[in-house]
Amino acid sequence: MSNLSDDILWKSLKEGDLKAFSVLFKKFYPPLFSYGLKISKDPVITEDSLQDFFVYIFEHKENLSDLDKIAPYLFSSYRRFIIKRINKIKKYSIVRNIDKNIVDINFTPEEFITNQESTTFRNKNLTKLVNELPKRQKEVIYLKFHCNLKAKEIAETMDINYQSVINILHKAIKNLREEMAILQLLNS
DSSP, X not given: OTTSOHHHHHHHHHTTOHHHHHHHHHHHHHHHHHHHHHHHSOHHHHHHHHHHHHHHHHHTGGXXXXXXXXXXXXXXXXXXXXXXXXXXXXXXXXXXXXXXXXXXXXXXGXXXXXXXXXXXXXXXXXXXXXXXXXXXXXXXXXXXXXXXXXXXXXXXXXXXXXXXXXXXXXXXXXXXXXXXXXXXXXXX
């Protein structure tokens, strides 16, 4: 069942198939957890909200729209869900300042280790440079390269238009290339 296409898996879920729900949960829990952790910076809030999110999906399965691609729907829905949860918590305690539409994601050096040829210098500096990007650019970079979403899916997730995603991604990569080139010149 794990090899089913997104539309068939989603249809099975909507029909109440527990195996489909289990496949959906296993497939999307890890990337959604990572994304939620980047948003909340708190593993407890992330864990609780993600479990509640999946329960909500299962309880409201009959009301879900038909989908061809599941990932954009889950990422955008979970993004709204966790931000809403954080804002609710924020009412009762001081958590941190979260803009309703802009998420501040921070990267770790390990997230940039893509092959054994990566050097410590490059990873540390790339991490530093990415973390200095504007919030929207960081979120687009994260969704593109760590969640493997396409530009259209990122647009749906962040609730912005497709061209904005392309522009933000292009600007972020251009800035990173320029800064890395400067750092390499300074260190050579």
